Amino acid sequence: xxxxxxxxxxxxxxxTLENSKKTRILIGTGTCGRAAGAMAVLETxxxxxxxxxxxxxxxxxxxxxxxxxxxxxxxxxxxxxxICYSGVTPEIMxxxxxxxxxxxxPRPELALGTIGEESVPGIPKxxxxxxxxxxxxxxxxxxxxxxxxxxxxYVANGGYTGLARALKMTQEEVIAEVKKSxxxxxxxxxxxxxxxxxxxxxxxxxEKYVICNADEGDxxxxxxxxxxxxxxxxxxxxxxIGAYGIGATQGYVYxxxxxxxxxxxxxxxxxxxxxxxxxxxxxxGSGFDFPIEVREGAGAFVCGEETALMLSIEGMRGMPxxxxxxxxxxxxxxxxxxxxxxETWGNVSAIFQKDADWYAGFGTKTSKGTKTFALAGxxxxxxxxxxxxxxxxxxxxxxxxxxxxxxxxFKAVQTGGPSGGCIPASLLDLPxxxxxxxxxxSIMGSGGMIVADSDTCMVDLARYFLSFCQAESCGKxxxxxxxxxxxxxxxxxxxxxxxxxxxxxLLLQLSEGIRSGSLCALGNTSPNPVLTTIxxxxxxxxxxxxxxRCPAGVCKKLISYxxxxxxxxxxxxxxxxxxxxxxxxxxxxxxxxxxxKCIKCGVCLEVCPAKFNAVxxxxxxxxxxxxxxxxxxxxxxx
Amino acid sequence: MIDNRQEMFARFTRDRANLVPVLQNVxxxxxxxxxxxxxxISRFLNITANDIYSxxxxxxxFRFERQGKxxxxxxxxxxxxxxxxxxxxxxxxxxxxxxxxxxxTDDYQFTLERVACFGSCALAPVVVVDSNVYGRVTTAKVKxxxxxxxxx
Numbered sequence: 001x002x003x004x005x006x007x008x009x010x011x012x013x014x015x016t017l018e019n020s021k022k023t024r025i026l027i028g029t030g031t032c033g034r035a036a037g038a039m040a041v042l043e044t045x046x047x048x049x050x051x052x053x054x055x056x057x058x059x060x061x062x063x064x065x066x067x068x069x070x071x072x073x074x075x076x077x078x079x080x081x082x083i084c085y086s087g088v089t090p091e092i093m094x095x096x097x098x099x100x101x102x103x104x105x106p107r108p109e110l111a112l113g114t115i116g117e118e119s120v121p122g123i124p125k126x127x128x129x130x131x132x133x134x135x136x137x138x139x140x141x142x143x144x145x146x147x148x149x150x151x152x153x154y155v156a157n158g159g160y161t162g163l164a165r166a167l168k169m170t171q172e173e174v175i176a177e178v179k180k181s182x183x184x185x186x187x188x189x190x191x192x193x194x195x196x197x198x199x200x201x202x203x204x205x206x207e208k209y210v211i212c213n214a215d216e217g218d219x220x221x222x223x224x225x226x227x228x229x230x231x232x233x234x235x236x237x238x239x240x241i242g243a244y245g246i247g248a249t250q251g252y253v254y255x256x257x258x259x260x261x262x263x264x265x266x267x268x269x270x271x272x273x274x275x276x277x278x279x280x281x282x283x284x285g286s287g288f289d290f291p292i293e294v295r296e297g298a299g300a301f302v303c304g305e306e307t308a309l310m311l312s313i314e315g316m317r318g319m320p321x322x323x324x325x326x327x328x329x330x331x332x333x334x335x336x337x338x339x340x341x342x343e344t345w346g347n348v349s350a351i352f353q354k355d356a357d358w359y360a361g362f363g364t365k366t367s368k369g370t371k372t373f374a375l376a377g378x379x380x381x382x383x384x385x386x387x388x389x390x391x392x393x394x395x396x397x398x399x400x401x402x403x404x405x406x407x408x409x410f411k412a413v414q415t416g417g418p419s420g421g422c423i424p425a426s427l428l429d430l431p432x433x434x435x436x437x438x439x440x441x442s443i444m445g446s447g448g449m450i451v452a453d454s455d456t457c458m459v460d461l462a463r464y465f466l467s468f469c470q471a472e473s474c475g476k477x478x479x480x481x482x483x484x485x486x487x488x489x490x491x492x493x494x495x496x497x498x499x500x501x502x503x504x505x506l507l508l509q510l511s512e513g514i515r516s517g518s519l520c521a522l523g524n525t526s527p528n529p530v531l532t533t534i535x536x537x538x539x540x541x542x543x544x545x546x547x548x549r550c551p552a553g554v555c556k557k558l559i560s561y562x563x564x565x566x567x568x569x570x571x572x573x574x575x576x577x578x579x580x581x582x583x584x585x586x587x588x589x590x591x592x593x594x595x596x597k598c599i600k601c602g603v604c605l606e607v608c609p610a611k612f613n614a615v616x617x618x619x620x621x622x623x624x625x626x627x628x629x630x631x632x633x634x635x636x637x638x
Numbered sequence: 639m640i641d642n643r644q645e646m647f648a649r650f651t652r653d654r655a656n657l658v659p660v661l662q663n664v665x666x667x668x669x670x671x672x673x674x675x676x677x678x679i680s681r682f683l684n685i686t687a688n689d690i691y692s693x694x695x696x697x698x699x700f701r702f703e704r705q706g707k708x709x710x711x712x713x714x715x716x717x718x719x720x721x722x723x724x725x726x727x728x729x730x731x732x733x734x735x736x737x738x739x740x741x742x743t744d745d746y747q748f749t750l751e752r753v754a755c756f757g758s759c760a761l762a763p764v765v766v767v768d769s770n771v772y773g774r775v776t777t778a779k780v781k782x783x784x785x786x787x788x789x790x
Contacts, residue, residue, distance in 0.1 A: 217755070301754065374757075377720045601777075
């Protein structure tokens, strides 16, 4: 079938759907949606529709990125605008079906916004929402809008027209188009995509490979998962375009096993694309062959590194190799190989569906286009966003992300995962582009952003990242294997109050050794979180070392809990909930925490009724409290 | 079991590149990689058992011991860490009364796994029981979850 025929069929299917006079209900069932309870809502939809004998079309879509108010449900009644509802529970869903689907009351107070031209009184436009307003959605263009398990929906939205355009070009023209777009690798290193393709195209050899790196393993990152779950075809289309430009003969998608839904949707997409001749043999009649295979990672973070990933596909331990030779000349099974990240491929299909100049119109002079970021941690609106490069951190954290919740103070934003760094409040006006982030000691990375507030201990956070790299070090290079272990010991000592003066200098020395002596990026960037926290939050390190105090009240060995004898009403709640039986007291007797038995789990603080607010966490000197339970009201009167 | 393995092997060529997918398939159906399974894979792919252990032990996914009926995975990703994932982990460890150094309960009801990140960071802290994802978990909620699955 030619693409025109495929498109005709897809468009007629869409027209039938739109003119069907049936109500359509779209529900986001990505992993985040499911974690928030979307499957229970889906069950309610199906049950209610069946009981009321309503003939409606229910579609499961990917995620639009507003993870903090999942589950999201969109209702499209014939002749009515599409309305998006957030935080939908099974109870709310039943009401919506009763009130809106049956009785035509859109319940504006429950709605988040409308999508499309028309509006409904009392409901704002969805894309005026502060989290969506300043976004430019290129890689995420279809996420949350189409059924990722139906290739026709992707095709009806212009899908695979980019491939058709590329197949009419020469290989050189394809690469020139990517060059003009200014696209850089979105996986972290930011290498010019066209240049990588060109090296591989020019490398001698009949067999060449193209790989999609979907081994998104950075803790705190979910850009690739969301794109693969929401719009897998955009990634596949990008890969076929790249393969054609390079002259590749076989493709692989290497996806992390911890993201099972992404893998499942990718497999469905691949099967459908193969059936329509969009991948595989003689792609849409062009004579170009390019089959794609999905490989599941097996839980090794280092396999996100290209040479390790390739060894893993070959059935070996995924340990990085020295470069040169670069994969472009000798990669998978020693053959020329080009590897790009999920988001890069998603951008490639967009560039070819429109054109390079359009894409290059976004971003800055040296960092073109858009980038997706995963917002998580202590931020009001968690989720996934896509913004033009060059936007400031302040715009991302405050305008889009809504700032820090619960009235706490913003302390830092960690970008780039375990290889990145912590950026303090004083640098919030930094533009987010490859060069600026590197200049302050962090990296763009694949796009994870974790916000820390005054309750986050920066030493603990640095220790956390280092323990991650230490555990994930493949063990090949001694500086990485042993050095991260040594650094972790020192940082653990600091967080446990066992540190010595000079520890900070020792950390800096070790960092330099690891940075210069490791083969791959996992090793030589692993000191970044430590270096940036020392640079910007040295006072916190010094409080831990010199005063044995954790200013944020996080490091367990440096904190203690006590019951404020002036506030405790002897209600027994904390006493009953303490898992260590460390609280003594009786009804109407002031409770006392036994420091020798206390395991510092914080349950007492969590359960103490807000009206009493008697349990206190403290780091440093503890005020005087009774030695044993005494009657409520008698404290200070002996 | 043997027949099942041979049936599954038939879907693969005797190619080294299939080692990891074969190991994944065996673990998927049998729960873990037993010495017998490794021996059989060794004969099928013509790779020494030693070599297979070397690869399998490199990847965090592979397990060499019998697993509990339910697997509870507690996310230790960055977002979960700053939102109290450690407390959730400690609560599970306490509730399951795991012997030191072991991740499976004596009655083989539960296996506890620490996972680096599920990518559901927006709903941190996250716990996955079997294939069900739970977001915004509290110490109280995780106790309820354990009780709920203990009965299943």
